[in-house]
Amino acid sequence: MTGDWSYWLREHRGTLLAFAAFIVMFTIYVANHPAGLNANVATTAANKGVLLAIVAMAQTLVVLTSGIDLSVGMVMVLANCLASSIVVGSPAMTALGVLGVLFVGGLAGAINGLIVIYGRLQPIVTTIATGAVYYGAALALRPVPGGDIDATLADALTGQLWGAVPASLALLLALVVIVWLPFRRSAIGRAAYAVGSSEVAAYMSGVPIRRAKFVAYTLSGLLASIAGLFLTCVTYSGEASAANGSTYTLYSIAAVVLGGVSLFGGSGSAIGAIFGALMFRTIGDLLFVFNVEPLWQPLFQGIVLVAAVSLGSVRLLRIRNRLDLYG
């Protein structure tokens, strides 16, 4: 059994490291927070963290197939604008509205996937272009910020369960259980990992490459729209903000890397990316509790990011042959 253990550890090294780093940071944060750990502090932190965590999950699915989705942020903004228009009214209308938002998100992801698969364009340029289209659609829905969302739904998602547990964490857990775990354990999920490791080898082995990519991109769009819905619940309004979209896209890549997911594809897990996202948010909060001048915060955040990604070069120490550098 020791063999199994060491294999399991090696497979999940990135996820475990991200988890440990997050726990350490969050402990320091709570220990130094003037109010200590109470439900409100936890809920505020969770709401910010979960938003990025969902976008990071969306990014992970595409990155695993060795693609990249530069339109996740824009899909989120589009979902935000759509949700602020249609997730209102009677409970039935609200439910229909939620379904509509999720449908549009999945559709956006599916379009990305179809262009990458059948158009044979590189994911990076495809999603740059579709991102512009999705942002245009968001702007058409909401030329000026505004709108509203069903207050019951918003309070339920951003509030607390039983007065203690942040509801957003429950949402995140539900997404892991309903979306990520079934995907990871299915044949399609394995195919997505195979495509990311070596597309040629996967093709030669008869792995359903197209189906795997299509599912990965579609689920990614779906998750991004859930993030947009959640953003609407936090802000109670919709805004077609290009800055918001590109910030979340870039942060999602950072979170994915911090979470131990390889940008070359084929290794890592969405759970790692979730902890990467939570860690990234906690860095910002840490600077706040340690009374770092607000002006210096972006610089510290940048330096921490540089340090964190530089850890990726530790693997160089294990390389025996210089030629292995140039795989």
Next chain:
Amino acid sequence: MGDAPLPANSSGNTFGSVAGRVRRRIDPAIASAFGCIMVVLFVGSLYSTSFLSPEYLLQQLKVASFLGVIATGMMIVILLGQIDLSVPWVVAVGGMMATAATGWGPIGQALAIPVGVGCGVALGLVNGAGVAFLRLPSMVVTLAVNAVAQGLMVVHTGGFSPQDSSSPAMRFLATGHTLLGIPNALLVWTVVGIVAVFLLTRTTFGRTVYAIGNRERAAYLSGARTRLVVMAAFALAGGLSAFGGVLLAGYASKAAQAMGDPYLLPAIAAVVLGGTSILGGRGSYLGTVAGVILITLLQSILSVMQMEEFGRHVTYGVVILAMLLIYGRGRPHSE
């Protein structure tokens, strides 16, 4: 101008007919990009004939120069098979440091442009070191350097747009006219372009850039100093982005917080529309010129036609996708 070295076994290298040679010299991607420029101009001229006036076209070339300078650096990095996502804040660093230097007095005014470009080169070197020596994916390194550059500028400016204005030299380069009413910015882009073509096609550096983009391992085994070349390419890209920022600050006579944001995606799009492979190793500068002009014209004509802003974004995205689907597709597995 700037073709990638042709494979030795391509047909007609003995007595190949002139027609065949001409056909080989013309990259279908570049031809399509120039064709699209014609189509855009034609559609524009149906709306208003002023789109074909020399004044309008010269004005567009002037505006395109800023994107052109930035896209030149992006192209060199893409030829390596890497990408530079630090463009937004390196552009801002270039503009802000140049205007800040102007505020130091007469010596600062003289040094404004070198200071701005030098800061960009320094950031580019950090990018290059991360990619060449730490072997990190360029997407991550340049993203992190972008965050650091943003942090540095927030500290430097106190979070506001800086009050210093640009130096006379910067304004001269960005807005002046010298020869026959040709904008100086266009002359600057021409010089940058000629130097880039020379570097890419006539020097060891350029050959090595293409070689690394095709297969880094082979380039290394052939004795190319791959790490130095990667460092130099990223430093060049950083310097050119910052120089773009210097010109933009001269154009607007001020630097601003988000001045570089609208240049990252158009720069990548321009390079790719010009037929440069995003995977590296293939592409020519003429294509990038076509891509830059095409994107600038597209943006300008859509806004002159007073299309709603959302329509502009949608059209912009759809046109890029459509063009790439026509000529930018990869090979299917069965080939």
